[in-house]
Amino acid sequence: MTEAPGLYIHVPFCARRCPYCDFYSINALELIPRYIEALAREARAAAPAWPEAFETLYIGGGSPSLLNREGLSGLWRALEALDLSALKEITLEANPEDVSPEQAELWAEMKVSRLSLGLQTLDERWLGEVLGRTHSAAQSRRAAEILRAQPYDLCLDLIYGLPAQEPEAWGADLLKAAELEPDHISTYGLTVEPGTALARSVSERLLPPPPPPEKQADLFLISSQALNAKGFYRYEVSNFARPGHESRHNLKYWRRQRYLGLGPSAHSFDGQKRWANLASVRQWISALSSGAAPRAFTEEIEAQAARLETLMLGLRLDEGLPESALAGAPKLRDYLESGYLIQSEGRIRPTEKGLLIADRLALEFSD
Ligand code: SF4
Missing domain, CATH: 3.80.30.20 (tm_1862 like domain)
Known part of the structure; x- marks a missing residue:
């Protein structure tokens, strides 16, 4: 759902x-x-x-x-x-x-x-x-x-x-x-x-x-x-x-769920695309007054980038990620054995020292 x-x-x-x-x-x-x-x-x-x-x-x-x-x-x-x-x-x-x-x-x-x-x-x-x-x-x-x-x-x-x-x-x-x-x-x-x-x-x-x-x-x-x-x-x-x-x-x-951001510089994500509004209040007002979308940029998130985002965000959370999200990830066993990650109840969660290198882990696992 x-x-x-x-x-x-x-x-x-x-x-x-x-x-x-x-x-x-x-x-x-x-x-x-x-x-x-x-x-x-x-x-x-x-x-x-x-x-x-x-x-x-x-x-x-x-x-x-x-x-x-x-x-x-x-x-x-x-x-x-x-x-x-x-x-x-x-x-x-x-x-x-x-x-x-x-x-x-x-x-x-x-x-x-x-x-x-x-x-x-x-x-x-x-x-x-x-x-x-x-x-x-x-x-x-x-x-x-x-x-x-x-x-x-x-x-x-x-x-x-x-x-x-x-x-x-x-x-x-x-x-x-x-x-x-x-x-x-x-x-x-x-x-x-x-x-x-x-x-x-x-x-x-x-x-x-x-x-x-x-x-x-x-x-x-x-x-x-x-x-x-x-x-x-x-x-x-x-x-x-x-x-x-x-x-x-x-x-x-x-958890990479959808959100709508309104107002200058606000960001939005609809599950596939991410976009940001113009940062300047005056430019944002003027775009909306003329009926234009007040966007600074829109980007489509490709499958590989989506996977990296899921890993980066999930490894910042105490709840971690479902095991299936890391199936086949390189060096996963090494990081579990050296205490950066914990595996329990179908999930893989970062420890405190794992949180310190969460971005690095995500990059390695997304290869
Ligand atoms: S300028 Fe100061 S009060 Fe305003 S958003 Fe930045 S930190 Fe907060």
Whole structure:
């Protein structure tokens, strides 16, 4: 049976740009009404090809928490052409500085079931100067306290591998985050993306570079040691949940199921083709106003590329892959015997050290 698809909405507005970020966003908040209008056009144009009910909705960005009641209601109305009658999960991303008791209640009214809070770190040493965030650790704690009083899951986003970050500091950060009693924690290794302000600061030696790969691996392994003891398990290479609180929407990406992405720079996958929208809000609005598809590119996924994707995504998941997906894969026995993979109940799953080389394993197995 084909799985019900997921729906992603990209809200491309941020109050200001964080120096490490390479997601598309702008601070021209005056464009929000035109963005909502264009979103409604895009949803109407997509509806005939996506007639079935969506199972998950993920409102990401950018900073969706900048949307007030009017903006969020407008966004909901913009999606009227799509069948949202059977949603099982609604996620919204928020920045700590946008969380107030009133906004938290608004999100509950809008039936949000997961609130993803971008607190990044609770260590002041990195929040301002390195990450350029405008919130303090105290604001993050206060935001988490407000959100905990709501019926939805609290999900925290953390970054590790910060310049000169020692394993002890990362372990302490994780424990402080666990004390906020979240249901889900995402841990992303900092990458210095070319063209970002962070990349310039590192190349001009204003900041030390992030730790080298072997130290990053230590930080990666510390994450599960710290979080397993607090009742979380790593269900994807970067994601931990209390059992039963995994992200259904993100699992669709990793299980290679279908999803529709609307908004500037959003990506979609219909099972055969993958496409991305134009990243610029203005170009995206103007394409939709003239009746054109706001696409940056579309690619057909050939059988061999599809197999590589299945392996790469499956080997990032704790559930791994069915044995049949790896039948005849070269060196599979070697990796099982050396403890990178485990075979049980008809599946092949990565161990912690297997997760560290998941992409390499996928490339070798796809040969
Ligand atoms: S708030 Fe998030 S999306 Fe916006 S610039 Fe900062 S990291 Fe990027």
